[in-house]
Amino acid sequence: xxxxxxxxxxxxxxxxxxxxxxxxxxxxxxxxxxxxxxxxxxxxxxxxxxxxxxxxxxxxxxxxxxxxxxxxxxxxxxxxxxxxxxxxxxxxxxxxxxxxxxxxxxxxxxxxxxxxxxxxxxxxxxxxxxxxxxxxxxxxxxxxxxxxxxxxxxxxxxxxxxxxxxxxxxxxxxxxxxxxxxxxxxxxxxxxxxxxxxxxxxxxxxxxxxxxxxxxxxxxxxxxxxxxxxxxxxxxxxxxxxxxxxxxxxxxxxxxxxxxxxxxxxxxxxxxxxxxxxxxxxxxxxxxxxxxxxxxxxxxxxxxxxxxxxxxxxxxxxxxxxxxxxxxxxxxxxxxxxxxxxxxxxxxxxxxxxxxxxxxxxxxxxxxxxxxxxxxxxxxxxxxxxxxxxxxxxxxxxxxxxxxxxxxxxxxxxxxx
Amino acid sequence: xxxxxxxxxxxxxxxxxxxxxxxxxxxxxxxxxxxxxxxxxxxxxxxxxxxxxxxxxxxxxxxxxxxxxxxxxxxxxxxxxxxxxxxxxxxxxxxxxxxxxxxxxxxxxxxxxxxxxxxxxxxxxxxxxxxxxxxxxxxxxxxxxxxxxxxxxxxxxxxxxxxxxxxxxxxxxxxxxxxxxxxxxxxxxxxxxxxxxxxxxxxxxxxxxxxxxxxxxxxxxxxxxxxxxxxxxxxxxxxxxxxxxxxxxxxxxxxxxxxxxxxxxxxxxxxxxxxxxxxxxxxxxxxxxxxxxxxxxxxxxxxxxxxxxxxxxxxxxxxxxxxxxxxxxxxxxxxxxxxxxxxxxxxxxxxxxxxxxxxxxxxxxxxxxxxx
Numbered sequence: 185x186x187x188x189x190x191x192x193x194x195x196x197x198x199x200x201x202x203x204x205x206x207x208x209x210x211x212x213x214x215x216x217x218x219x220x221x222x223x224x225x226x227x228x229x230x231x232x233x234x235x236x237x238x239x240x241x242x243x244x245x246x247x248x249x250x251x252x253x254x255x256x257x258x259x260x261x262x263x264x265x266x267x268x269x270x271x272x273x274x275x276x277x278x279x280x281x282x283x284x285x286x287x288x289x290x291x292x293x294x295x296x297x298x299x300x301x302x303x304x305x306x307x308x309x310x311x312x313x314x315x316x317x318x319x320x321x322x323x324x325x326x327x328x329x330x331x332x333x334x335x336x337x338x339x340x341x342x343x344x345x346x347x348x349x350x351x352x353x354x355x356x357x358x359x360x361x362x363x364x365x366x367x368x369x370x371x372x373x374x375x376x377x378x379x380x381x382x383x384x385x386x387x388x389x390x391x392x393x394x395x396x397x398x399x400x401x402x403x404x405x406x407x408x409x410x411x412x413x414x415x416x417x418x419x420x421x422x423x424x425x426x427x428x429x430x431x432x433x434x435x436x437x438x439x440x441x442x443x444x445x446x447x448x449x450x451x452x453x454x455x456x457x458x459x460x461x462x463x464x465x466x467x468x469x470x471x472x473x474x475x476x477x478x479x480x481x482x483x484x485x486x487x488x489x490x491x492x493x494x495x496x497x498x499x500x501x502x503x504x505x506x507x508x509x510x511x512x513x514x515x516x517x518x519x520x521x522x523x524x525x526x527x528x529x530x531x532x533x534x535x536x537x538x539x540x541x542x543x544x545x546x547x548x549x550x551x552x553x554x555x556x557x558x559x560x561x562x563x564x565x566x567x568x569x570x571x572x573x574x575x576x577x578x579x580x581x582x583x584x585x586x587x588x589x590x591x592x593x594x595x596x597x598x599x600x601x
Numbered sequence: 602x603x604x605x606x607x608x609x610x611x612x613x614x615x616x617x618x619x620x621x622x623x624x625x626x627x628x629x630x631x632x633x634x635x636x637x638x639x640x641x642x643x644x645x646x647x648x649x650x651x652x653x654x655x656x657x658x659x660x661x662x663x664x665x666x667x668x669x670x671x672x673x674x675x676x677x678x679x680x681x682x683x684x685x686x687x688x689x690x691x692x693x694x695x696x697x698x699x700x701x702x703x704x705x706x707x708x709x710x711x712x713x714x715x716x717x718x719x720x721x722x723x724x725x726x727x728x729x730x731x732x733x734x735x736x737x738x739x740x741x742x743x744x745x746x747x748x749x750x751x752x753x754x755x756x757x758x759x760x761x762x763x764x765x766x767x768x769x770x771x772x773x774x775x776x777x778x779x780x781x782x783x784x785x786x787x788x789x790x791x792x793x794x795x796x797x798x799x800x801x802x803x804x805x806x807x808x809x810x811x812x813x814x815x816x817x818x819x820x821x822x823x824x825x826x827x828x829x830x831x832x833x834x835x836x837x838x839x840x841x842x843x844x845x846x847x848x849x850x851x852x853x854x855x856x857x858x859x860x861x862x863x864x865x866x867x868x869x870x871x872x873x874x875x876x877x878x879x880x881x882x883x884x885x886x887x888x889x890x891x892x893x894x895x896x897x898x899x900x901x902x903x904x905x906x907x908x909x910x911x912x913x914x915x916x917x918x919x920x921x922x923x924x925x926x927x928x929x930x931x932x933x934x935x936x937x938x939x940x941x942x943x944x945x946x947x948x949x950x951x952x953x954x955x956x957x958x959x960x961x962x963x964x965x966x967x968x969x970x971x972x973x
Contacts, residue, residue, distance in 0.1 A: 563972040
């Protein structure tokens with residue numbers, strides 16, 4: 185069976201260890217050298233970066249996340265053994281693992297490391313679709329001639345390079361489409377290299393639960409369970425029209441995924457649909473001044489991202505989560521698309537005033553959707569708000585100052601609330 | 602209750618009622634019209650809790666009484682009956698049905714008890730006066746296009762009707778704006794209206810009111826309080842809550858210092874705008890106006906679809922100016938002009954522009970330019 189040593193990158197034909205270096209890090213599959221769609225996922229990315237930069241943390245359980253009220257964004261593998269998971273509330277994580285070192289995320293550092301990884305991926309293929317800072321799809325179809333080696337070898341080389349040059353490990357899933365590649369990368373973490381071949385696809389999926397599918401969360405799971413769909417084999421019993429009728433476009437997708445089919449291309453040109461940001465407070469609050477401060481910060485973050493991408497949006501959404509976790513959302517369409525923090529804030533603030541005081545809130549978010557290019561935005565002023573033009577100029581000037589002197593060079597007083 | 606009524610009379614009364622009824626509504630009784638028969642007339646009453654309309658029609662009342670029935674169903678039935686038919690409505694207390702008979706047609710409709718029907722509380726009106734229908738029609742027709750639909754600025758979701766000082770003394774004024782355009786329409790102050798409190802008449806009320814104003818010569822009885830407004834003809838009474846909010850100070854929005862004057866035939870202008878806007882992108886609809894001496898070039902440049910240009914001979918004597926507008930807004934204000942030329946007063950490409958008909962100060966429009 186075609187095999188590959190992940191340490192010395194030498195292909196060979198069967199055996200549990202590498203015949204040349206004796207390493208046990210071997211991957212084997214009949215289709216190993218024929219598959220070309222991959223998903224690369226860094227192992228406990230934020231935590232690994234922190235451990236790399238601070239060797240004292242190496243053997244300690246490390247949790248990345250903000251404060252007592254926040255949630256875990258990443259836990260290192262030591263902490264994971266104790267039951268800590270991402271997205272878990274911090275107090276729960278600290279119950280499970282009281283000796284954990286909690287580190288505040290340093291997003292700019294992670295972004296920089298992510299760029300270095302991205303540069304390494306660029307050497308492999310132009311068809312890269314980043315999903316976040318630490319994971320991406322890669323399509324290496326047709327690159328064998330160019331590299332003089334099959335995709336599997338190049339991918340093993342990529343993670344090896346990441347380890348050697350950046351001190352970080354990652355896991356690879358290799359298959360014949362995105363869905364299966366993503367599933368595969370998760371099978372053998374950390375430092376994994378898993379393959380789901382065409383031949384094994386049906387057998388592999390057979391008794392797997394449908395929650396394996398990215399995008400099937402608890403709500404979708406419940407509605408699927410209502411009609412008796414729990415596993416992939418349950419799905420196979422449904423015909424395409426029945427699934428589509430019951431679940432709409434998701435049904436159509438499910439029918440294909442049940443058969444291990446996924447035609448989506450690996451592409452980084454997927455148009456962005458919305459930009460949003462939200463924050464969970466350290467303490468539940470109904471203090472309008474504090475909420476207003478958060479609202480401004482969220483609006484500014486969303487506007488910053490929109491400006492960075494050259495986008496603007498016509499629909500403004502406000503999201504609030506009450507102390508009992510009930511979520512309230514309000515949205516409104518603007519006549520003129522915007523990318524300005526000021527407009528976004530004022531619109532979201534009007535929505536907030538409509539919602540009124542509904543007790544304590546634990547989370548606030550704001551978003552921009554129905555996106556369009558920035559040159560179609562903020563074209564007309566408001567008769568009733570003659571100062572809007574001035575504020576807009578001030579915002580552009582602020583942006584220019586920050587670009588030159590850093591993001592803290594100039595801030596609004598309300599940011600400090 | 603048992604009445605006989607001519608189909609045409611019934612249709613008119615019922616259609617007024619059913620248009621007030623909200624289509625989507627969760628309270629069953631609000632979908633109904635209250636029919637009350639007494640003496641030699643019948644009254645149809647409908648409400649959405651914000652607006653109430655009462656329509657009185659002559660009828661042959663055989664047995665006085667009252668009931669409520671689904672407004673849209675009754676309207677549909679009456680609409681489909683042949684012209685000139687005599688319609689008999691009979692409420693049967695025992696079965697709780699209303700029978701509608703005309704010629705060989707016979708319908709039996711479910712009813713709800715009249716006691717459940719919410720009747721709008723009557724209130725004290727501070728001001729009562731009469732105004733000719735034609736005058737009210739002008740005030741609302743020329744301003745309603747500028748009413749805002751933004752729910753976050755609910756105080757703009759109507760026409761601000763109030764008494765104010767103008768150059769020639771006190772006037773009755775209607776103002777509407779959505780922040781992008783504004784309409785300010787003045788009318789001669791009707792006798793007895795000077796003490797009228799300013800009220801914001803909601804969009805839906807403006808639409809319903811319009812149906813009362815077709816006859817130029819008809820006198821409309823107007824009653825105004827801080828919370829309600831009432832318009833009445835001898836047959837129809839429309840009562841509406843007003844928007845509980847403060848209309849913004851619009852006076853500072855109306856530009857005073859605009860000096861660049863463009864005079865143009867309104868319909869020629871509107872047609873040209875409409876033509877060039879054909880290629881503009883569905884969403885922005887931006888039209889550029891380039892003004893030179895006695896020449897106006899209208900153009901649209903939409904990278905995705907194409908470009909268009911048209912030249913108009915106009916009266917313009919100031920320095921060159923380039924300014925952009927939403928084509929829809931230009932068309933709306935241009936269509937308000939019906940007697941004389943449209944006069945535009947510009948300042949700069951970033952400032953609000955004023956438009957009026959000739960030198961008539963009684964109807965003034967302001968429109969915000971857009972970047973092109």
